[in-house]
Amino acid sequence: MRPGQSGIVVQLQGGHGLVNRLSALGIIPGKRITKISSTLMRGPVTVEVDRARVAIGFGMASRILVQLDKGPTK
Amino acid sequence: MGNPNVGKSVIFSRLTGVRVIVSNYPGTTVSYTRGETKLGEDTAEVIDVPGTYTLEPTSEAEEVALGMLRTGDVVVNVVNATNLERNLYLTLQLLEKGVPVVVALNMWDDTKHLGIDINLDKLRELLGVPVVPTVAVTGEGIKELVENIPKATSPRLPVRSRDERWAAVGSIIDQVQHVTHRHHTWRESLSDASVKPLSGGIMALVVLAVSFIVVRFIGEGLIGYVFDPLFNNLWAPVLMRLSELLQGGGFLHNIVIGRLIGGEVDFLQSFGLLSSGLYIPFAVVLPYVVSFYLVLSLLEDVGYLPRLAVMVDTLMHRLGLHGYAIIPTLLGLGCNVPAVLATRILESKRERFIAATLISIAIPCAALQAMIFGLVGARGAQYVVIVYGTLFLVWIILGVILRLSVRGFTPELLIEIPPYRLPQWRAMLQKLWMRVYGFLAEAIPIILGAVLVINILYFLGVFEAIANFTAPLITNFLGLPKEAVTAVVIGFLRKDVALGMLAPLALSTKQLVVGSVVLAMFFPCVATFVVLLRELGVVNMLKSTGIMIAAALITGGILNLVL
Numbered sequence: 226m227r228p229g230q231s232g233i234v235v236q237l238q239g240g241h242g243l244v245n246r247l248s249a250l251g252i253i254p255g256k257r258i259t260k261i262s263s264t265l266m267r268g269p270v271t272v273e274v275d276r277a278r279v280a281i282g283f284g285m286a287s288r289i290l291v292q293l294d295k296g297p298t299k
Numbered sequence: 300m301g302n303p304n305v306g307k308s309v310i311f312s313r314l315t316g317v318r319v320i321v322s323n324y325p326g327t328t329v330s331y332t333r334g335e336t337k338l339g340e341d342t343a344e345v346i347d348v349p350g351t352y353t354l355e356p357t358s359e360a361e362e363v364a365l366g367m368l369r370t371g372d373v374v375v376n377v378v379n380a381t382n383l384e385r386n387l388y389l390t391l392q393l394l395e396k397g398v399p400v401v402v403a404l405n406m407w408d409d410t411k412h413l414g415i416d417i418n419l420d421k422l423r424e425l426l427g428v429p430v431v432p433t434v435a436v437t438g439e440g441i442k443e444l445v446e447n448i449p450k451a452t453s454p455r456l457p458v459r460s461r462d463e464r465w466a467a468v469g470s471i472i473d474q475v476q477h478v479t480h481r482h483h484t485w486r487e488s489l490s491d492a493s494v495k496p497l498s499g500g501i502m503a504l505v506v507l508a509v510s511f512i513v514v515r516f517i518g519e520g521l522i523g524y525v526f527d528p529l530f531n532n533l534w535a536p537v538l539m540r541l542s543e544l545l546q547g548g549g550f551l552h553n554i555v556i557g558r559l560i561g562g563e564v565d566f567l568q569s570f571g572l573l574s575s576g577l578y579i580p581f582a583v584v585l586p587y588v589v590s591f592y593l594v595l596s597l598l599e600d601v602g603y604l605p606r607l608a609v610m611v612d613t614l615m616h617r618l619g620l621h622g623y624a625i626i627p628t629l630l631g632l633g634c635n636v637p638a639v640l641a642t643r644i645l646e647s648k649r650e651r652f653i654a655a656t657l658i659s660i661a662i663p664c665a666a667l668q669a670m671i672f673g674l675v676g677a678r679g680a681q682y683v684v685i686v687y688g689t690l691f692l693v694w695i696i697l698g699v700i701l702r703l704s705v706r707g708f709t710p711e712l713l714i715e716i717p718p719y720r721l722p723q724w725r726a727m728l729q730k731l732w733m734r735v736y737g738f739l740a741e742a743i744p745i746i747l748g749a750v751l752v753i754n755i756l757y758f759l760g761v762f763e764a765i766a767n768f769t770a771p772l773i774t775n776f777l778g779l780p781k782e783a784v785t786a787v788v789i790g791f792l793r794k795d796v797a798l799g800m801l802a803p804l805a806l807s808t809k810q811l812v813v814g815s816v817v818l819a820m821f822f823p824c825v826a827t828f829v830v831l832l833r834e835l836g837v838v839n840m841l842k843s844t845g846i847m848i849a850a851a852l853i854t855g856g857i858l859n860l861v862l
Contacts, residue, residue: 228495245461246713249352251385253465262495268613269622269712271494276413277382278718280494280609282621282711 231259232291239288250279252289300364300393301377302386303350304717306405308332309435309726310377311347314445319347320730322599323717324626326350326644329360331367338448346371349643352385354392359643359651373399373451375444380404380432381413383476387468390426395458399451400428403444407432414479422475427454436723486719493606494716503610506603510594517590518669526582530566538564538573554754558803567673568803576750579670579799580743585735587669591633592734600722604629605714612712618698619705620645621712624654631662633734635827638662639834649707655835656701656843659823660850661694666742666795671815674798678808685862686815693820693854697846741826742793749792753785753800762788776852777817778859779810790818791825809862813855820851 226232234256237244251274252258261271261278270286272279281289301307303325312319315334321327332347348367349360356362368374376393378386383404393400410417423430429447433440459467492498538556545552547559556564557571566578598604604626612622624645631638635658642654663671675682702709756762762785766773770781777783782804790797801814822844823831832840 245353245355246357248461248465249355249357249388250713250715251382251388255469261491262499264494264499264609264613265496266613268496269609271609271716275382275384276415277385278490278716280605280612280622280712280714280716282612282713285711285713 226260226291226293228260228262230293231257232293233257234289235292236290237288238290239285243285243288247281247285247289251275251277252279252281258289258291300348300368300374300389301350301405302352302379302382302389303715305350305377305379305386306435307350307377308347310375310403310405310433310441310444311345313435313438313441315345318729318733320733321726322596322604322730323602323720324599324604325715325717326360326623326626326641327599329363329640329643331363336445338445343448345375351389353389354396358646363643368393368396368398371398373401373448375403375448375451376400377403377405380407380417381409381415383415383417384468384472387471388464391456391459391464391467394426394428394454394456397453397455399453401444401447401451402426402428402430403435403440404430404432405435407440408434408437416477416479418475418477422471425471425474428452436726490606490716490719493603494609499606499610503607506598506607510598514587514590514594515672517593518587518672521586521589522582526586530578530582534577535564535566541573550758553758554751557754560803567799570750570753570800570803572747572750572754575799576747579795580739580746583673583799584666584669584742584795585738587672588633588665588738589731589735591665592731595629595633596727596730596734597722598629600720600727602717602719605716608712608714609716616709617702618657618695619653619702619709620650620657620698621709623712623714624650627654628658628662631658632665632668634664634666634738635659635662635823636830639827639830642834646710647707649705650709652835652839652843653698653701653705655831656846657694657698659827659831659843660697660820660847661690663690663819664794664824666738666793667798667819670795670798671819674802675811675815678811682808682812685812686819689816689854689858690819693850697850701846742795745793745825746796749789749796752792753789753796756785772852776859777813777855779814779817780804780806783810783814786814786818787821791822791828794818794824809859812862813858816858817851817855820847820854822847822851 234254236254237247256274259273261273263270267283269280269282308319308321308328314336317334319332328349334345335342336345346367348364351361351364356365374393376390429450431440431444431447433444493502542556555571555573557569557574560568564574566574569575608622608625611625615622615624627638627641630641638658639655642651645651671686675686766781766784769784773779773781773784786797786800789800797818
């Protein structure tokens with residue numbers, strides 16, 4: 226996903242803990258999210274979901290599978 | 300109760316008149332506050348709790364909130380109206396618990412210009428509890444909220460699984476909320492820029508540099524134009540009169556006024572109750588406390604801090620922490636006590652241990668920094684840079700060591716970034732006042748007590764004994780005169796006074812630098828000590844203290860060799 230792109234969350238690949246924490250912030254399958262930016266050296270990624278901005282650690286962010294608006298891939 | 304950063308504390312303040320610290324970042328409130336409000340004829344106790352996204356806690360602060368839920372009769376669920384969907388998840392969880400709930404739909408004013416339309420009647424009907432739109436910062440809707448508290452009910456929804464609950468939230472949203480499209484505002488563009496690698500990095504540096512300059516400018520200004528003239532022109536003559544009355548010497552004279560330097564009162568060196576005992580808190584420390592908290596409050600209320608956390612996340616991971624730990628660290632530059640408390644926003648015990656230890660070792664509080672500026676700064680700005688540079692290096696190196704040696708893992712950053720807001724001046728000044736008042740109320744009795752104790756111990760020759768006992772370590776290893784050990788001892792009471800004790804010793808610049816660094820690192824002051832004990836437990840507190848003493852001696856020894 227590039228900054229500015231948006232898509233629909235398809236799946237959260239991870240254990241119960243990860244799914245719990247992400248969903249608490251509204252990141253659940255079926256939700257539309259937009260990537261705002263990422264930082265250097267695998268730093269956190271900022272996304273927008275439901276008009277709120279959330280910063281997510283790189284590892285966690287890479288487990289969010291998104292169906293991009295045009296074509297698949299993450 | 301409610302999600303983080305929805306304005307629970309502001310509503311609490313409005314309901315009870317109790318002043319609490321409010322800021323624009325998730326995790327401002329880490330503990331609970333009690334207050335009272337009038338419900339018609341009766342008085343009700345109101346409790347402000349930390350925010351939480353769900354009823355499954357992920358941090359100490361969230362556990363506090365959950366614990367309080369069990370004791371409450373009615374829950375005022377504060378909901379961010381601009382982000383109804385995520386907030387309703389917690390609301391549904393609360394409704395399943397069977398506690399009576401009334402919903403405060405806060406930040407109601409923001410929904411209008413964000414193009415969000417919420418059908419209140421429909422929402423009330425679907426939730427089955429009273430829903431009151433509020434604007435806590437202006438006080439709108441608070442009266443209606445109070446009127447609705449007795450009407451709080453619980454529909455006792457059946458307990459659902461997470462996915463079912465989210466589905467239920469989705470269906471409510473579809474029925475009550477209508478969003479019209481709108482353009483990006485300049486604040487949002489600025490918000491985006493502050494988390495992008497290049498512009499965000501530059502912004503972080505500029506913000507920190509400007510903050511530092513402003514803190515110094517205001518601090519020095521207050522000292523140079525207000526407090527120094529007050530003390531030198533008005534207070535000094537009074538003291539000299541008093542000194543004459545006390546015949547210029549003797550036990551009482553030494554305690555009240557201190558030793559005269561060249562026949563005059565010297566506010567830094569005399570060390571009497573009415574000379575240094577007042578000068579240190581008011582004319583050296585207070586100006587920096589005011590200017591530091593002014594700038595910090597501004598950064599907090601604008602909402603910049605979570606963005607800074609994103610920018611420093613990669614660095615902080617090297618220290619075994621994640622980016623959000625920068626917030627307790629910055630608080631530590633004011634006072635280590637709230638900083639150690641603020642580590643409750645971190646998820647794991649390991650992170651809390653590392654963060655609290657690093658803060659109490661390498662982050663000098665405002666009072667100590669003011670003394671460093673005053674004493675070391677007088678010898679030249681480059682020496683202040685050496686002191687800060689050393690502490691920063693210690694922070695990094697010790698962080699890396701702790702990351703490698705403390706078992707466990709550091710969870711990844713996951714935080715909500717609030718929108719930028721214009722600060723509410725009234726609220727900000729009130730917060731500044733609370734913090735400054737807190738400093739005065741807590742520091743002045745201890746400072747005066749410390750000065751008194753120091754003079755009595757001097758008189759009894761106790762310090763002499765300690766100094767002789769520890770002389771080999773202090774003189775050979777750290778290169779300080781043996782009298783400096785008294786400062787280290789007093790450092791346990793208050794570090795600003797302790798550093799002040801180095802003033803009359805006629806130290807060389809190198810000794811002063813070593814002394815400042817060792818004092819900053821050595822032992823937490825008694826207040827920090829108590830919070831560390833409470834927050835980390837006995838074993839970890841002892842570990843943390845051991846690390847401190849070792850680190851202080853090693854760093855002091857190295858400095859003594861290198862400089």
